[in-house]
Amino acid sequence: MSETLSNSLPGATRPDYGTAIVGTGFGGLAMAIKLREDGQNDFVIIERGSSVGGTWRDNQYPGAACDVPSHLYSFSFAPKSDWSRVYPTQPELHAYLRKVADDHQLLPNIQFNSTLTGAAFDEQNQLWRIEVSSAGVKRTFTARALVLANGGLAEPKLPDVPGVEKFAGKTFHSSQWDHGFDLTGKRVAVIGTGASAIQIVPQIAPKAAQLDVYQRTPNWIIPRPDRPYSERTKALFAKLPLLRLAYRAFIYWGHEARVFGLVLNPGFMKLFQKIAERHIDRQVADPAMKAKVTPDYLIGCRRILISNDWYPAVTRPNVSLVTEGIREIREHSVVDGNGVERPVDCLIFATGFYATENPIGSIIQGRGDVTLASEWANGEEAYLGTLVKKFPNLFLIVGPNTGVGHTSMVFIIESQVAMIRRLLADLRNSGSGTLEVRSEVQDEFNRRLQAHMSTSVWSTGCKSWYKHRSGKITALWPGFTFSFRRQTEKVTARDYVLEKPVAVA
Structure with missing residues (x-):
């Protein structure tokens, strides 16, 4: 001090x-x-x-979006009738907060x-x-x-991995994304498979020549019921504020009901887990990959994630989901827990925050x-x-x-x-x-x-x-x-x- x-x-x-x-x-x-x-x-x-804008200014990585519906993830005293879709994206949330600040001088x-x-x-x-x-x-x-x-x-929290300071390629945390660095044709490693990673990986996988995703613990993932709002719906919300309020209340109480399983009786989460298990069954065919992405803990113990494109992304031919941990990082490569060395041009830390x-x-x-x-x-x-x-x-x-x-x-x-x-x-x-x-x-x-x-x-x-x-x-x-x-x-x-x-x- x-x-x-x-x-x-x-x-x-x-x-x-x-x-x-x-x-x-x-x-x-x-x-x-x-x-x-x-x-x-x-x-x-x-x-x-x-x-x-806070986190919605800083986190500008590809695919950044909120996992709470837009009409609930906004101020009650500053409603917005024309949200573009059910789940707001980072650019739209940042613009919303800038407008709120401007409107209130x-x-x-x-x-x-x-x-x-x-x-x-x-x-x-x-x-x-x-x-x-x-x-x-x-x-x-x-x-x-x-x-x-x-x-x-x-x-931002960085991983404590031996040799990370020796890496000679490009490195950045997901919340400090370098938009000036082109990932096209590069060998990329993403460390982490949490909320940021499941949005980033599907966006960059088609660009990278090879993408290695290092997973410590799999997360339960449920489908993302996202869609754009029609112009008619936006107009109705603007014309009928009570309808918009009722819709917000409907979303609120639907989400609040999850507390019964999270806190009051965790046994209820076993039923909810069936949704996540079916999501894996529908999108992952290979038994070995299924074993890699299926958690061994009750859903809800860790953060529940929502995504429709995570499993298709990690099963692409140019993507490797590495579950053996990281032994060390070298000047131009990452060595996993089994001693397998993989060459890397860019290292992305999707390792979360303190x-x-x-x-x-x-x-x-x-x-x-x-x-x-x-x-x-x-x-x-x-x-x-x-x-x-x-x-x-x-x-x-x-x-x-x-x-x-x-x-x-x-x-x-x-x-x-x-x-x-x-x-x-x-x-x-x-x-x-x-x-x-x-x-x-x-x-x-x-x-x-x-x-x-x-x-x-x-x-x-x-x-x-x-x-x-x-x-x-x-x-x-x-x-x-x-x-x-x-x-x-x-x-x-x-x-x-x-x-x-x-x-x-």
């Missing part, structure tokens, strides 16, 4: 901003919009990119190309000292409250110089994924245990934003300097949460990115999203402590 952010440094007690928001994805934009609705305009948004409040490099809570002055870097220049400002809306899947140990935790300091990373050494915890003890005036959007494996994260985000909005109003209206969750409230909440988690499908034995290295499941919410919203709405002053106001210099 930079010395300029030390909690012991003196400084004016009047902050530069009322609220500082990190990130311009769904969470950051929603927070800013709701603050403005409350008449609060003294906020700043820190954005490391050159435009808004947020751009003047955004500091683009500014990376958060540290934030420390100043206990004496009851404010956050925030450090950002832009074009190599660091600067510090203060804010009464800090909202981290940087996203749960924002920091979902449970986000690096941002190491640069956020609370009371007594405690960092989020140290506080979360045994697994991330928060109260309703939003408040963390020892971190006054800090609010998380998409914090610990807010992820959902069955529906739209936007519903969770809007629930958190509404909660934070009320808490910030309480902080202002009470004339207090700080708001902090009670330690016993957070501890009891997480005790009950993990008890619910223990009977879920995610606890049936598989390895997944849902789990912290300690084994605790820290990425997912164990229940219905309407239950999460109801709990955020019931947060009262009994759950947090308001400290005396600061004396403004």
Whole structure:
């Protein structure tokens, strides 16, 4: 942590901003919009990119799209009647978020190309000292409250493979796609077979001379019921808003029903698994390949993927699905666990993100110089994924245990934003300097949460990115999203402590 952010440094007690928001994805934009609705305009948004959009700006790989229907994966307060298809693509989602930011005149409040490099809570002055870097220049400002809306899947994770640094060919992560590099006729290796890979591989397989796909664990995949919306349907949604709302509700409740198998009774997932098994039977004929792509765990224990073209892609004659692991990477090749060496021109890491140990935790300091990373050494915890003890005036959007494996994260985000909005109003209206969750409230909440988690499908034995290295499941919410919203709405002053106001210099 930079010395300029030390909690012991003196400084004016009047902050530069009322609220500082990190990130311009769904969470950051929603927070800013709701603050403005409350008449609060003294906020700043820190954005490391050159435009808004978060993950839907960064992930521009071929075939990038969402696996939640467009009419549900969008703001309830910013509906769009003319979505092009059932499942939105990355370009359309990015354009949607840019339009939302423009419509709500947020751009003047955004500091683009500014990376958060540290934030420390100043206990004496009851404010956050925030450090950002832009074009190599660091600067510090203060804010009464800090909202981290940087996203749960924002920091790319690279594989820990011997020799990867020696590779002399082209390399990039799926979230940092190099569109200037032509894969046509190249020998390509894709490491990973998760949500990004199943979209990438079908797009690049026809171009590559040879494509080697390295799979550690197969995923259960179900058909993707995607189709374009007709012009007539778009016109009806625009003309009849109640019809569009009813359609959104239909999608919501259909997805919410999956909780019965994921959390309440994992045995129900065996019936759902039949759909995935039939999907394999219909698209994969070779018994050896069937064995490679069929998981040995109950569906839902890891993220369920949707695709119609993954199995046809990996069974192409120029594609090899390698399941023997990777022993090492050499200057121009990859050596698998059996010692087979395969020449490679381009190495693509479809290895996901830091979902449970986000690096941002190491640069956020609370009371007594405690960092989020140290506080979360045994697994991330928060109260309703939003408040963390020892971190006054800090609010998380998409914090610990807010992820959902069955529906739209936007519903969770809007629930958190509404909660934070009320808490910030309480902080202002009470004339207090700080708001902090009670330690016993957070501890009891997480005790009950993990008890619910223990009977879920995610606890049936598989390895997944849902789990912290300690084994605790820290990425997912164990229940219905309407239950999460109801709990955020019931947060009262009994759950947090308001400290005396600061004396403004």
